[in-house]
Amino acid sequence: MDHHGGRLKIGSDQKLYITTGDATRPESAQDLSSLNGKILRMNLDGSIPADNPFPNSFVYSYGHRNPQGLAWINGSLYESEHGQYAHDEVNRIKPGANYGWPVIQGTEKKNGMEAPLFQSGEETWAPSGIVTYKDKIYTATLRGNAVREFNLSEGKSRPVITGLGRIRDVYIDGEYLYFVSNNTDGRGNPLKNDDKLYRVLLNDIK
Secondary structure, eight states: OOSOOOOEEEOTTSEEEEEEOOTTOGGGGGOTTSOTTEEEEEETTSOOOTTOSSTTOOEEEEOOSSEEEEEEETTEEEEEEOOSSSOOEEEEEOTTOBOOTTTOOTTOOOTTSOOOSEEOTTSOOOEEEEEEETTEEEEEETTTTEEEEEETTTTEEEEEEESSOOEEEEEEETTEEEEEEOTTSSSSOOOTTOSOEEEEEGGGOO
16 A cells, blocks of 8 residues: 555553554545544554543544654654655654645645644655654655754754665664665665665764
8 A cells, every 4th residue: 555654653651653644545634534644642452542632533643644754852752754746754743733734745834734844845855764862863765865864953954874775764772873775675776685784883973
């Protein structure tokens, strides 16, 4: 299925967060009775948390096209998302908030809808998994062929690891950043012995 999202993460609140894409039905992202185009939140036993923003609903936020990555900094949830024909996003997720798809994207604004913290404009990143370290977000990018850094305190974004093709996911353990390439999925140009798991020291990222 296209635009299925599919990221699963357990937050520090011991709730399961799930990203779902619009399944190529853009209007469903604005429909609170649909689970498409949403970030969902549930108890680990599959029930609906009593403090979810919409009564008797798994929906935590909506108006998403194809949300891919989830990560937290000091209790705040961040998300990466594929836009349509570029306009990829990194968002700070607020409970019950509407992130605009398909009404707005990129730099467009509308009352009652959230604008992204970062967006790619006419460039395509195709961000996938994300991880956080201090005040930075590191994002695996597929079409972008890079690990990309988003500095929240400076409001700046840049590729920090390139030349290894499509990057699917990232992970931090201690002082190391791990990431995995995804060149053998039919969309990349595989190198010899692809795909690979890489490890770099965070302090070596300049």
